[in-house]
């Protein structure tokens with residue numbers, strides 16, 4: 375094999391250097407040099423492979439297209455919430471990055487997905503699942519399975535590449551997660567491989583053609599063509615590129631596990647975002663109960679979808695009704711507690727906002743927030759000071775969203791403002807009352823989108839009243855009438 379030449383390319387100005395340096399000699403930026411395979415040697419190796427194509431590539435008529443990835447059935451993951459954030463299941467040939475802090479449950483979730491797929495409890499498309507559920511005899515089941523496996527991929531074979539753990543450790547996790555429903559025979563299609571060389575992984579995928587491959591994690595993958603260490607930007611990007619290529623060729627869906635550091639700087643995954651099909655992040659307090667799944671990018675579905683899971687005894691469990699779960703231990707009816715109705719993706723979710731306001735000893739009173747933006751709270755505090763004559767200038771204000779959700783919607787404004795006012799005045803919003811509405815700078819209440827959906831969800835959970843723009847026109851009026 376021809377030796378591949380590598381160069382160090384400045385990510386700021388594009389200058390090529392033959393050696394790594396801390397500073398780019400062209401533009402003077404620091405830490406911008408990333409090892410890449412030289413363009414010249416790429417062209418050369420293509421020519422060596424006998425593929426000297428002319429400049430024009432092949433064109434395909436749209437009417438002749440039959441097997442675009444979207445038209446093939448999706449693979450269900452066995453978790454309704456994970457399917458939801460993926461846009462309705464796994465698209466064959468897609469590459470999805472699953473990011474999150476270490477220990478948040480990425481490996482656990484993907485191990486569960488792998489187990490579900492090999493157990494055959496999922497199928498390539500929902501109609502087949504329905505057929506199977508309705509069939510009475512085992513023979514019918516087998517026929518259905520055969521018809522499903524007629525595609526090029528082997529039914530249910532999943533390759534789990536462990537770069538961080540030993541095969542035994544993953545095996546132990548499978549045992550632990552599968553204790554309740556385990557049937558060892560069903561696990562024969564789960565292939566484990568301890569490997570960090572991406573070229574070996576690619577060769578294995580080409581040979582085995584599994585339905586799904588899980589790379590745990592992309593930061594451990596390296597190729598011998600680059601000299602950089604595992605986890606360096608060059609290695610991560612080149613490894614991902616090779617996996618993406620093989621995914622598109624074989625139709626195998628690839629999940630890349632990517633660790634995000636606490637500081638938010640994603641050494642690696644951030645540079646992949648533009649290359650891959652979807653980015654799913656898992657957030658939540660490591661010791662807490664809830665895990666929030668969110669998409670930042672998705673070529674095959676909406677990007678604002680949110681999934682809610684619970685870290686349970688048997689791994690990650692779906693939370694079918696997030697509102698009920700989030701409100702389980704809520705303090706509604708007490709001063710400082712307000713329930714708001716948010717839209718998370720396409721579904722309304724009720725969450726509790728808590729505020730605590732106490733007389734401050736400081737010249738600059740404190741504003742401490744969790745789950746809402748500090749700017750938002752400062753703005754609402756200013757509105758309350760001006761419009762309702764609340765002496766917030768001498769109060770410390772703490773605001774928290776229960777359950778770990780991040781509230782970014784303007785529709786939560788009125789709820790947050792009411793919670794603050796409620797704590798200062800030591801008066802409560804009555805239980806079984808939810809609040810929606812955007813607050814303007816002059817204290818006016820604006821209308822919100824999907825009001826009907828929100829009201830319906832609140833009613834479903836037994837809420838008697840949804841306070842919003844239809845009832846009051848200003849924050850001052852709401853504070854006067856609603857707090858008792």
Ligand SMILES: [Zn+2]
Pocket residue numbers: 384385386387388389398399400401402403406
């Ligand atoms: Zn430069």
